[in-house]
Structure formats: C-alpha cells, structure tokens
Amino acid sequence: QTIRLADYTPFAWQVESVSLTFRLAPTATRVLSEIRFSPREGAQPGAFFLHGEGLRLIACAIDGAAVEPTLTDQGLTCPVPTGPFTFTSEVEINPEANTSLNGLYMSNGMYCSQCEAEGFRRITYYPDRPDVLAPFEVRIEGEAPVLLSNGNPTGSGKGWATWVDPWPKPSYLFALVAGDLVAHSDRFTTSEGRDVALNIWVRPGDEGKCAYAMDALKRSMTWDEEVYGRAYDLDVFNIVAVDDFNMGAMENKGLNIFNSKYVLASPETATDRDFELIEGIIAHEYFHNWTGNRITCRDWFQLCLKEGLTVYRDQQFSGDMRGHAVNRIDNVLALRARQFREDAGPLAHPVRPESYIEINNFYTATVYEKGAELIGMLRALVGDEGYAKALDLYFTRHDGEAATIEDWLKVFEDATGEDLTQFARWYSQAGTPTVTASTQFDEGVFSLTLKQHTAPTPGQPDKEPQVIPVAVGLLDSNGNEAVPTQVLNLNKTEQTFDFKGFINEPTPSILRGFSAPVVLEIEQSTETRAFLLANDTDPFNRWEAGRQLTRQTLIEALDGAPPRPELAAGLGRVLSDESLDPAFRALVLSLPGIDDIAQSLYDAGRTPDPTAIYIARKGVAQSLAAALEQPLGQAYEAMQTPGPYQPTAQDAGKRALRGAALGFLSHLDAGARAAELFAASANMTETTTALAQLIAQGTGAAQISAFAADWSHDRLVMDKWFALQTSACPPEQAAETARNLTEHPDFDWKNPNRFRSVFGGLMANTAGFHDATGDAYTLLADWLIKLDPVNPQTTARMTTAFETWRRYDADRQGMMKEALERIKATKGLSRDTSEMVNRLLA
Ligand code: ARG
Ligand code: ZN
Numbered sequence: 001q002t003i004r005l006a007d008y009t010p011f012a013w014q015v016e017s018v019s020l021t022f023r024l025a026p027t028a029t030r031v032l033s034e035i036r037f038s039p040r041e042g043a044q045p046g047a048f049f050l051h052g053e054g055l056r057l058i059a060c061a062i063d064g065a066a067v068e069p070t071l072t073d074q075g076l077t078c079p080v081p082t083g084p085f086t087f088t089s090e091v092e093i094n095p096e097a098n099t100s101l102n103g104l105y106m107s108n109g110m111y112c113s114q115c116e117a118e119g120f121r122r123i124t125y126y127p128d129r130p131d132v133l134a135p136f137e138v139r140i141e142g143e144a145p146v147l148l149s150n151g152n153p154t155g156s157g158k159g160w161a162t163w164v165d166p167w168p169k170p171s172y173l174f175a176l177v178a179g180d181l182v183a184h185s186d187r188f189t190t191s192e193g194r195d196v197a198l199n200i201w202v203r204p205g206d207e208g209k210c211a212y213a214m215d216a217l218k219r220s221m222t223w224d225e226e227v228y229g230r231a232y233d234l235d236v237f238n239i240v241a242v243d244d245f246n247m248g249a250m251e252n253k254g255l256n257i258f259n260s261k262y263v264l265a266s267p268e269t270a271t272d273r274d275f276e277l278i279e280g281i282i283a284h285e286y287f288h289n290w291t292g293n294r295i296t297c298r299d300w301f302q303l304c305l306k307e308g309l310t311v312y313r314d315q316q317f318s319g320d321m322r323g324h325a326v327n328r329i330d331n332v333l334a335l336r337a338r339q340f341r342e343d344a345g346p347l348a349h350p351v352r353p354e355s356y357i358e359i360n361n362f363y364t365a366t367v368y369e370k371g372a373e374l375i376g377m378l379r380a381l382v383g384d385e386g387y388a389k390a391l392d393l394y395f396t397r398h399d400g401e402a403a404t405i406e407d408w409l410k411v412f413e414d415a416t417g418e419d420l421t422q423f424a425r426w427y428s429q430a431g432t433p434t435v436t437a438s439t440q441f442d443e444g445v446f447s448l449t450l451k452q453h454t455a456p457t458p459g460q461p462d463k464e465p466q467v468i469p470v471a472v473g474l475l476d477s478n479g480n481e482a483v484p485t486q487v488l489n490l491n492k493t494e495q496t497f498d499f500k501g502f503i504n505e506p507t508p509s510i511l512r513g514f515s516a517p518v519v520l521e522i523e524q525s526t527e528t529r530a531f532l533l534a535n536d537t538d539p540f541n542r543w544e545a546g547r548q549l550t551r552q553t554l555i556e557a558l559d560g561a562p563p564r565p566e567l568a569a570g571l572g573r574v575l576s577d578e579s580l581d582p583a584f585r586a587l588v589l590s591l592p593g594i595d596d597i598a599q600s601l602y603d604a605g606r607t608p609d610p611t612a613i614y615i616a617r618k619g620v621a622q623s624l625a626a627a628l629e630q631p632l633g634q635a636y637e638a639m640q641t642p643g644p645y646q647p648t649a650q651d652a653g654k655r656a657l658r659g660a661a662l663g664f665l666s667h668l669d670a671g672a673r674a675a676e677l678f679a680a681s682a683n684m685t686e687t688t689t690a691l692a693q694l695i696a697q698g699t700g701a702a703q704i705s706a707f708a709a710d711w712s713h714d715r716l717v718m719d720k721w722f723a724l725q726t727s728a729c730p731p732e733q734a735a736e737t738a739r740n741l742t743e744h745p746d747f748d749w750k751n752p753n754r755f756r757s758v759f760g761g762l763m764a765n766t767a768g769f770h771d772a773t774g775d776a777y778t779l780l781a782d783w784l785i786k787l788d789p790v791n792p793q794t795t796a797r798m799t800t801a802f803e804t805w806r807r808y809d810a811d812r813q814g815m816m817k818e819a820l821e822r823i824k825a826t827k828g829l830s831r832d833t834s835e836m837v838n839r840l841l842a
Helices: 211-228 272-287 300-322 324-343 365-398 405-416 526-535 539-558 565-576 582-589 594-603 610-627 629-638 649-669 672-680 684-697 701-711 715-728 731-742 752-764 775-787 792-802 810-824 831-841
Strands: 013-023 029-039 049-051 056-062 075-077 085-093 103-107 110-114 134-141 146-149 152-157 160-169 176-179 182-189 195-202 236-242 255-259 434-442 445-453 468-475 481-490 494-499 507-510 519-522
Touching: 110 236, 110 255, 134 146, 134 176, 146 160, 182 211, 195 211, 211 236, 211 272, 211 300, 236 272, 255 272, 272 300, 272 649, 272 684, 300 324, 300 365, 300 405, 324 365, 324 539, 324 582, 324 594, 365 405, 365 468, 365 481, 434 507, 445 468, 445 481, 445 507, 468 526, 481 494, 507 526, 526 539, 526 565, 539 565, 539 582, 539 594, 539 610, 565 582, 565 610, 565 629, 582 649, 594 610, 610 629, 610 649, 610 731, 629 649, 649 672, 649 684, 672 684, 684 701, 684 715, 701 715, 715 731, 715 752, 731 752, 731 775, 752 775, 752 792, 775 792, 775 810, 792 810, 792 831, 810 831
Parallel strands: 013 134, 195 236, 236 255, 434 519
Antiparallel strands: 013 029, 029 085, 049 075, 056 085, 103 110, 110 176, 134 160, 146 176, 152 160, 182 195, 434 445, 445 494, 468 481, 468 507
C-alpha cells in the first residue's frame, strides 16, 4: 500500500490528554490507556480510526460504556459521539517476543521502546501520526528498580513510578525504559535559570564509561543556548544506553535512548572515531529537543524538516568543537560515499519523498545528509544574519506545531524577503546535479562558464535547473588570493560570470567549502591541480585538489600507467608541512576508496572491475610509500601521543596522521611496524589501526587471537573485532572470513550491531563483496533472508549492499540480480524488505 504526500488529510479529532498505565511482564505486559478526544475545529469528521498492530485487545470503552470495535491488522474503528469523549482500552503485548526492536521490546532483560516512526501502534491503540500532539501522563508498574518515561518524575514507590510530560508531543516521541540500571549523574543550569538533573543510565559495570557522553551533553546544552538561543525545558534529561537498537539513537522527549556504542567510551575500549561520533550523536539527539520535538513534522514526508536541520546543527557543533576544515572534509567524504551513491542508483529519491510504502526505508543519507546540505545552501543564499532571523522566526511561529517544508521556506521568505520558489526544487528533485565549469581569458577578463545538468532518476525523467550557490575564489600565479571567495548563484542551465582587470590569467578555485552538493567537472591539468594542492587558501579545495590528483592517478594506474611524479611531490610537501593540522594532512594522504573509483569509472562510461581497482590501488599505495618512505617514517615517529590518552581533536589528528603513515609503510615493511604498534599500544585507536594493517597484509592471525582473548568480555570491542576482519581482509578471503565468523559462538545475529559488524564490514570491503565468484552476494542474501522475519528494519537497510548492481559487468549483475530475486521470492517477506528489493530491481 503506497502512501502519498498528496493524500494528506488532518486527523479529525484533537487529543486533549493521554494517560497510560503499564503493568510490565516480559511476555504479557498490559497497557491501559485513557485518551480524551474532542472534534477538531473545522474538520470533516470521518470514521474514527486508531492504529494498532500486534495488540491483543482485552477491552475498550467510550465514556465508560464498553464498545466492540471493528478490528483489522492495522487498527480499530468504532462509532463515536459527535462531541468530546474519552476512549479507554486495555491491551496485552509481548515485549520478549519482539525481536523487531520496534515498539516495546526487551534487551538483556531490560524493557525499552522505539516508537519512531510507527512503533507506538505496537504498544496501544492510538492515532499514531506525527501531527497529533498531546500531553502524556504515564504510570509504570514493574519489578525493575528503575522505571523511566518522558517528562518529569511525579512520584515513585516500591514497584511503581509516575511521569508527566507537559509538552504536547506526537506518539513517536513516547518512550519507556525499565530495568536494573545505574546512573552517571550531573546537573546543568539553563540560561533561563532552570536546574536540570542529567542522568546517563547504563547497566551496572558500565558507569565508568559515561563521562565523555555527559561532557558532550553539557557542551551541547550550552552551545544550543549560545548559538540558537534554545534552552532545555524540563527538570530532568535522561539518556539510556541499550545494546539492541536498530539505529544510532532516538530523541524521545526527556528520555533519549541510545545504541550503547554511541554512549559508552573509555580510552581502552573506544577509538578516536567513537569519541567523535558520541559527541556528534549526543548533540544531534539533544538538538532535536527544539528541531523535532518542540517543532515536529506534519507527516513523515517532512522528515527532512527535523533531520536535515538537526544534522546541520550537529555538524555546526562538531565543527565548533573540533575544527571546521577537517569536519567539512569528513562530512563531504561521507556525503559522497553514501548519498551520492544513493542518488546515482535505483534508490534515488528527493530529500522530501512524495510516496513510500514503509517510512523506515526513508531514514536515508538523502533525507539526513543531503537535507543538511540544503540548510547550508539556504544559509549561503540569505547570509548569516538572514539565517539567524529566519530561525528565530521559525521557533516563535511554529513552536508547539507540526510543520512542513513549505512552512520552513516561508519563514526564510518572510524574514529575508528572498523568493525561494526555485530553491524549493532541491526538496522535490532527486539526483546529484553535475556542474561543468569552463574558463576563458581574454583581454584581462576572466570568464567562468557554469552549466548544470541532473540525470534522470526513478520517476523523474526531466529535471528543471536548480539554484546552486557556487563559492569561487581566484588565485594569482604566486598562490595569493586575487579575488577572495564570493558566492555565484547559478540558477539557469548555463551562465557565464566575468571577472575583470587581470594582467595574467588567474587560477580558479571553484565550489569552495563544497558550497553545494553537486559533482563539479572541470578540465584541469595535473600542474594546475598540483598548484592548488600546494596553494589554495580554501582548505576544502586544497584537499579536493589532492583528491582529484589521486583519483586521476588511480584511474591511470588501472590502465598500467605509473603514478605521476607531481602526486608524490605534492603529497610529500603536505605531509611534511608542520604548519598544517595533522588531521588535515591525514585526509590529504588518504586515497579514494574502491567504491569511489568504481563510480567515477561508471560515470565515465566504463565498466569497473573492483578486483582490478583493488590491485591498482595497492600498487599506487606501494609506489607512493616507496617515494615518500623517509617523510612517512618521520611522520610516523613524530605523531606519537605519549602520556595518558586524551580524546581531543589535536591528539586524534596526530593519531590519524600516524595511522595514515603506517598504512603506506606497511606495504614496505610487511607489517613489522604494525606488529610492533599492536604489541605496545595502550589505546583502542592505535590497536585497531595496527590490527587492520596486519589483517590487510594477511599476517594478523596471532594478533586476531590475542585481541579476542583480551576483549571477549566486551561486546562493543568485540563488534570491532568482527568488523575489522571482514572489512580489512584481502578481498579473496572476505566471503569465507564472514562465513567463518557467522559460525563463531559470539555471533549473536539477532543483535543489529553484531550483524552489521560482520556484514557491514563485508559490504565495506568493496573488492571482497564483489569478488568474481559471487560468494559474498550469496552469503549476504542467505543471511538477509534469515534475518528478515526477525528484524525487518535492519534487513531492509542492508539490502543497500546491492544498490550499485547496475554498475558492474554482466556476470556480476546477473549474480546480484539473482540474489535480489531470491530475497524477493521469499515467502512472507516483510513490507520493509520487499519495498527495498522491488525498488532495487525496478
Ligand atoms: N530520529 C532518530 C534520529 O535521527 C532516528 C530514529 C529512526 N528510527 C527508525 N526506526 N526509523 O536521531
Ligand atoms: Zn535525528
């Protein structure tokens, strides 16, 4: 059943209040509800329908009189009075049998919930849609020592607790947690003088791993007050870490629930990347309190309203915390790897989709990350001041409402006077625009011609031109800024921009800071790229110039050409330039991945062979290592971080550069340095960096065992152990490595983190996943078929492994298609997975 944006109709009733009582029991939890409805003014009262799935209805009544509703597998309908009325019901649910991790479920003996997007209907009968907002009161009865729900605590005793959430909210923000938990606690006083109790709830034994998340939370609270003027609005803020979770985390009002991997961290068990992700995700969920909770979405088509904006906000925060240049490069790397890939394949969809079958399939890189890029472009178009004004207006005008993208664009128009009609196409047109740049120099005038084109995507054969902010600067021959950065608004299919008054031809630096999510095509000589790598004053484009050089070198290597000397020389200069941030130098040294090269070849009309790319890439790495052995060895020695481990951006940057140097040097020393580092390391960052190199060299057997012996008691660390083996191993061993790991006693396949470690690792091993035998395709399909009845959401998400199938040769295409057809033909396949395989095959 396809749901369409065009079919939106408001709910005909208003929910005045909700009162819930939970009588917890693992296999037979009773949920009693009392919901006050009144006719919504001006609404056409249709049939009264409440969502409900997998519920055993015990009884229900209207104004105290029992009713016998009509039940379907989607919910209930019953006749109701014309005026206000109270609906009461009692249902029974089975949290222990809930392996989908959607609704109320159990994780290690603890009750927890996930209601976004449509999990609340698995808890009780309710209008489970985001435009129905109500204040909730909750009473929990159960044996667990800790009983939590949204809002403020109002009472507790032996075996019970009550909570009141005064802020009207949609049901997807409901949460309940009950278990044997301990808190790492702190306090925060808001700018409005509210004293807030902060708690991070974890299983006993994990309380020593919460300090970093707590610190990140307090910094997030301060930042949102200072930068957006948004203060917290309850007396408590609770965070709970759970081991079984489909996604990263969830912003339930006053009770955020997190995948434990994004909360728990210690120097011994977490990597620099883990600390960075914890900081970013804690911030993301906290920022949702305003962008998502206080102002929510009218319907799920508007998901990017809260997600794009909240990602944009968390990226701003991370940039402020850790440095903007490196942060921007990291974000663009992720955008290209995930969102550009999505846009280029059968799953391409607009930032605001117009139809879906299962909304959980649209929690995508396009909605989130491209959605965030749109906010950045809006800001570039209206300026910082305009942006601040528009956001203030958004918060005052829509507080307490369920809003739309039209509402969002309207506040920008009203606050700045800007006409955003054309900009709105960014929300409705799928696909990554290609901007082709060409230049001319004539009589002192430098002309830059920009053309835009967006290829057809599923359901959208023709595209209109979009408004693309292109940040441009011009450099003179000494590498000085001849024209500082200015933003050109490309809003037609083709436009020429003139810069006057030059004696010598300047060198353009185009799309500075990656000012728009587009593919930039420009014919540039190797010399020009090397010049920009050495001189560009925009750090993003400086990195990008190096990236273009390495991409070009990798593609030429496929055709048998040795690396151009300009590359080693340029990288060597950056590597040894101590005025540059080590994290930036590490990024310049990192080579594009196999998937990146495969897409580039495909875009150029060629059929990529992942195995050949793997071999060429290894060859390039080897020859760069040989050419730069001396400075790499120096960097490896210099980038040590002695003393106690600190998860700071500075130290993390040093370790990143050290790791990058190790990656090259391992090609020359057969893993000798990596083995030494593994033996000596006292932090998880260097341990896993070393282990990955050893695994890649095929010489890590002893270290793999040693690591497992050290860490078999720690699930999150063992997730890394599983993932490293499938992601880093030589490609010809990838499928077999994954298969062997699925037979390991600790392969708990119903746990999403563990399943993703093995199979997400296999997917990330591009040449391994696409090995010509097709073994990996078969193995993954077998496991997705097995997982689907247990956990449809995670299964559906992992079918994206196949989203690039049309890129490859006929044999690989045939095998991937067969894998997808086999999944599709599975009896009783979930709605989630069937929507995905149908789109993938269409
Ligand atoms: N709103 C959450 C976040 O972005 C994501 C929850 C998605 N969960 C799901 N099952 N679709 O932080
Ligand atoms: Zn979010």
